[in-house]
Amino acid sequence: MNRVREFFVLSGRWVIEGRRALADATVWRPLLFAQMRKLGVDSLPVAVFVAVFTGIVLALLSSYMFTRAIPLYFVGTLVTKAVMLELGPVLTGMALAGRVGANVAAELGTMRVTEQVDALETLAISPHAYLVTPRVIAAILMFPVVTAVAMAVGVLSGWFTAVNLLDLSSVEFLRGARQFYNFKDIWFGLVKSASFGGVVATMGCFEGLNARGGAEGVGRATTRAVVLGCQAILVLDAFWALVLL
Amino acid sequence: MIEFQDVHKSFGARIVLDGLSLTIPEGQTTVLMGFSGTGKSVALKHIVGLLEPDAGRVLVDGQSVGDLDYGELMRLRTRIGFVFQFAALFDSLTVHDNLALGLRRQGLPPEEIATRVQESLRLVELPDAEQRFPAELSGGMRKRVGIARAIALRPRYILYDEPTTGLDPVTTAAMDDLIVRARHELGATSMVVTHDVRSAFAVADRIAFLHEGRIRQSGTVDEIRETVDPLVRGFIHGRPATGERA
Numbered sequence: 295m296n297r298v299r300e301f302f303v304l305s306g307r308w309v310i311e312g313r314r315a316l317a318d319a320t321v322w323r324p325l326l327f328a329q330m331r332k333l334g335v336d337s338l339p340v341a342v343f344v345a346v347f348t349g350i351v352l353a354l355l356s357s358y359m360f361t362r363a364i365p366l367y368f369v370g371t372l373v374t375k376a377v378m379l380e381l382g383p384v385l386t387g388m389a390l391a392g393r394v395g396a397n398v399a400a401e402l403g404t405m406r407v408t409e410q411v412d413a414l415e416t417l418a419i420s421p422h423a424y425l426v427t428p429r430v431i432a433a434i435l436m437f438p439v440v441t442a443v444a445m446a447v448g449v450l451s452g453w454f455t456a457v458n459l460l461d462l463s464s465v466e467f468l469r470g471a472r473q474f475y476n477f478k479d480i481w482f483g484l485v486k487s488a489s490f491g492g493v494v495a496t497m498g499c500f501e502g503l504n505a506r507g508g509a510e511g512v513g514r515a516t517t518r519a520v521v522l523g524c525q526a527i528l529v530l531d532a533f534w535a536l537v538l539l
Numbered sequence: 540m541i542e543f544q545d546v547h548k549s550f551g552a553r554i555v556l557d558g559l560s561l562t563i564p565e566g567q568t569t570v571l572m573g574f575s576g577t578g579k580s581v582a583l584k585h586i587v588g589l590l591e592p593d594a595g596r597v598l599v600d601g602q603s604v605g606d607l608d609y610g611e612l613m614r615l616r617t618r619i620g621f622v623f624q625f626a627a628l629f630d631s632l633t634v635h636d637n638l639a640l641g642l643r644r645q646g647l648p649p650e651e652i653a654t655r656v657q658e659s660l661r662l663v664e665l666p667d668a669e670q671r672f673p674a675e676l677s678g679g680m681r682k683r684v685g686i687a688r689a690i691a692l693r694p695r696y697i698l699y700d701e702p703t704t705g706l707d708p709v710t711t712a713a714m715d716d717l718i719v720r721a722r723h724e725l726g727a728t729s730m731v732v733t734h735d736v737r738s739a740f741a742v743a744d745r746i747a748f749l750h751e752g753r754i755r756q757s758g759t760v761d762e763i764r765e766t767v768d769p770l771v772r773g774f775i776h777g778r779p780a781t782g783e784r785a
Contacts, residue, residue, distance in 0.1 A: 314609065321644075409627040416587050416621040417641035417692075418613040 308422075308500065315422035325428040333394050333429065333495070334436025338443060340393055341386045345444035348381050349373060349451030357460045366462055370470025373452035378479040382445040384531055387490035390437060391523035394491075395498040398429055399519035402502025403512035411503060426499040430492060437491025438484040445483060478538075486534045493530060494523040540565050541586055541696065541730065546595035547752075548581055555581050556592070557752030568722055568729040570739040573749035574774065579732040580624065580700050582749070586730070587619055587698070588612050599696070617645055620689025620727070624701040626681040628673040634660070634684050635669040638691045645692070659691040660684075662724065663717060679710040683717065690721050697721065699731040703738045715741040736775050740764070748774070 356372040405411050411421050456462040498519045505515035541563035548556040555578035563569045571579050584590040585597045588604050597604045628637050638656045660666050663683040689697055703711040715738050722729050733739050747757035748771050756771050773779050
């Protein structure tokens with residue numbers, strides 16, 4: 295019961311601190327681009343890696359399922375729909391929850407246990423304005439960008455697989471892709487990924503700033519940030535499916 | 540002036556401060572001395588609002604720290620320089636940026652910041668360290684940069700948390716000398732938390748001995764040196780007092 299109460303007290307404090315920090319733009323604005331590069335641009339390789347193999351597997355699986363039952367050009371439909379609506383945002387989100395969530399929690403956790411966070415406070419600088427806000431905003435802005443790249447790469451690798459390993463031409467793949475295309479498929483995935491970015495960065499910051507007890511505490515905070523980030527992504531995924539579809 | 544008025548602080552079942560009352564006089568260096576783990580650093584953190592007392596008050600310039608709103612607390616912190624036990628330098632920033640961060644926050648122009656950084660580094664005898672990262676510095680150098688970061692703010696108060704812990708005797712003496720010089724050059728009121736007796740005698744105008752959460756004895760350096768309290772005597776001479784503490 296105490297832990298639940300503590301969680302709500304801490305969360306309430308975070309909302310108040312967050313609003314105050316957002317208004318303190320002179321502190322967080324100069325740090326935003328560096329965080330966008332670190333959390334977004336530097337995450338592109340892992341997102342592209344995941345997307346390439348997702349596209350390949352989707353093309354092969356759909357061909358296996360459709361053979362002798364559904365025209366093969368539907369491989370294009372399944373690959374694009376699955377990548378844009380679900381697998382692109384969610385798998386990219388999961389991969390980034392590992393990379394970004396762990397990075398943020400470990401960095402802030404180390405700063406907490408080495409008193410660097412206290413040092414910020416004694417310099418009259420809010421840790422929420424200096425550490426949390428630029429990371430959360432950067433993640434909200436950059437997760438959709440990384441996801442968009444991952445979507446494109448996933449579809450391209452699905453197309454490449456279909457053309458080279460399946461008995462399918464580019465024209466047929468495109469026909470399938472365009473047949474059920476809806477612009478909503480793209481923005482739905484991007485809206486989801488922005489929310490994933492916000493929650494992954496917030497979890498990382500929350501766990502990091504509340505780390506206690508040296509290296510072991512930082513390790514615990516990092517693990518919790520990744521696990522909670524992944525769980526939050528799945529919950530948000532279901533939420534957006536209910537609300538937007 | 541800084542004043543602790545009957546301050547109580549516990550962490551769970553563990554009572555750390557148990558009615559601490561102490562006055563830090565203006566323009567002097569007061570050393571808070573005591574055994575390890577008796578709450579000296581905890582007391583220090585109450586002054587800048589990093590910790591809040593469970594009961595009692597901490598007054599700085601007549602203002603109760605716990606009653607300040609956010610803006611007032613931030614303004615109070617700009618008047619206080621805090622030197623952390625392990626320096627707490629920001630790993631990702633150069634020495635220059637470590638010092639400049641607080642000055643930028645105060646809205647000083649870049650030329651003034653550059654001057655203050657150079658002056659502060661000169662005072663701690665590290666004029667060439669500006670572009671180095673904390674990882675490239677020795678323990679003693681990091682502590683000196685920590686002091687430079689505090690004095691760059693030209694604070695009214697400087698709080699030192701175990702400034703000589705982990706240093707060799709020569710570096711400790713240099714650090715003591717630096718604390719004395721910093722006070723003379725800035726005229727700041729200083730409070731030093733330490734369990735290093737030799738260091739305490741070297742920098743203090745007054746010494747307060749913290750034991751079991753409250754002040755056991757306080758006085759001038761000579762008064763503490765000549766104390767008849769067996770516990771304080773035992774501490775000063777490095778011999779446990781029978782029956783008081785194992």
